Amino acid sequence: MVASLIYDFQLSELTTLLASWDEPGYRAIQLWQGLYQHFWDSPEQFSNLPVPLRRKLAGEFSYTALTPITTLISSDNQTIKTLFKLHDGQAIETVLMRYEKRHTICISTQVGCAMGCVFCATGQMGFKRHLSSGEIVAQVMYYARFLHDEGDVITNVVVMGMGEPFHNYENTMNAIDRLNDSEGYNLGSRRFTISTVGLVPAIRRFTLEKRQINLAISLHAADDLLRSSMLPINKAYPIDEILVACHDYVLSTGRRITFEWALVNGINDTPEQAHLLAVKLKGLLCHVNAIPLNPTKGYSGEATTKFRANAFSQILNGYGIPCTIRLRRGLDIQAGCGQLVSNI
Numbered sequence: 455m456v457a458s459l460i461y462d463f464q465l466s467e468l469t470t471l472l473a474s475w476d477e478p479g480y481r482a483i484q485l486w487q488g489l490y491q492h493f494w495d496s497p498e499q500f501s502n503l504p505v506p507l508r509r510k511l512a513g514e515f516s517y518t519a520l521t522p523i524t525t526l527i528s529s530d531n532q533t534i535k536t537l538f539k540l541h542d543g544q545a546i547e548t549v550l551m552r553y554e555k556r557h558t559i560c561i562s563t564q565v566g567c568a569m570g571c572v573f574c575a576t577g578q579m580g581f582k583r584h585l586s587s588g589e590i591v592a593q594v595m596y597y598a599r600f601l602h603d604e605g606d607v608i609t610n611v612v613v614m615g616m617g618e619p620f621h622n623y624e625n626t627m628n629a630i631d632r633l634n635d636s637e638g639y640n641l642g643s644r645r646f647t648i649s650t651v652g653l654v655p656a657i658r659r660f661t662l663e664k665r666q667i668n669l670a671i672s673l674h675a676a677d678d679l680l681r682s683s684m685l686p687i688n689k690a691y692p693i694d695e696i697l698v699a700c701h702d703y704v705l706s707t708g709r710r711i712t713f714e715w716a717l718v719n720g721i722n723d724t725p726e727q728a729h730l731l732a733v734k735l736k737g738l739l740c741h742v743n744a745i746p747l748n749p750t751k752g753y754s755g756e757a758t759t760k761f762r763a764n765a766f767s768q769i770l771n772g773y774g775i776p777c778t779i780r781l782r783r784g785l786d787i788q789a790g791c792g793q794l795v796s797n798i
């Protein structure tokens with residue numbers, strides 16, 4: 455039998471369990487602080503707990519969610535990608551991107567993905583399973599521990615790795631809630647960005663919950679014919695329906711929304727697409743993040759050129775829509791989501 459993963463539990467649940475073992479109330483906090491403030495990941499490290507309790511916890515819980523299999527470091531030392539094996543032999547990827555003062559990690563929420571975006575290595579692999587909230591949390595803890603050893607901290611978490619986070623809504627939000635906890639890891643909601651292909655019912659749920667987490671929509675095309683050919687989910691949730699939900703989100707939360715756009719040469723980096731996008735986004739508090747495509751084995755599209763990317767951005771800026779062209783990171787280590795797993 456596989457022991458329960460300790461990262462799957464909320465503080466309140468551990469408190470209840472330890473109370474049922476007749477442990478004093480403060481023991482759960484000590485355990486929590488060991489996990490989320492000291493980043494201890496084996497029972498012997500919990501020097502703040504009595505040895506019999508450490509043994510009992512070791513019998514009850516697994517502290518190992520992820521086994522690192524491969525770690526690749528980009529030639530500029532700025533991007534690190536780790537391929538992890540899970541308890542059932544499945545594999546996921548997590549990426550650390552270092553900017554000057556920012557240390558952003560990109561985490562996965564599923565093994566594979568059901569959305570089937572044609573340009574994405576994870577989409578090409580199909581859906582295997584959801585990650586538990588603890589498996590999501592453990593990716594953050596792994597890199598928190600890594601950076602802690604170097605005297606650094608994670609500043610931002612982007613939920614843009616393998617999987618569609620809104621398809622695994624409960625576990626993703628539970629994981630973020632756990633990482634938010636002020637008595638534990640205490641990483642503020644505004645440090646998180648969730649990226650979705652546009653699952654409208656989940657955007658609406660997210661809007662109602664009025665969370666402070668940043669929202670990004672992977673749009674990639676401004677007309678339904680093109681978008682459906684790149685992101686099949688568009689047939690269920692077409693662009694205008696997504697944009698209505700986005701307007702409601704901005705109206706309800708007052709928060710700016712980001713649109714992600716992977717620029718594919720000659721496909722969605724054209725002036726026509728830029729003009730159409732600008733017209734569609736008019737009046738919406740938003741920002742467009744465009745990035746040259748990270749090529750994958752299963753998709754013939756190529757990355758845009760610098761010239762075409764700049765022209766795309768200038769058209770949007772001309773309409774008063776802020777657009778940033780992002781640098782591709784970690785190309786030499788296949789840092790795009792799912793690229794490493796699809797090679798094993």
Ligand code: SF4
Nearest residue numbers: 567569571574577617
């Ligand atoms: S881009 Fe995101 S939503 Fe689309 S297939 Fe890849 S992981 Fe899934």
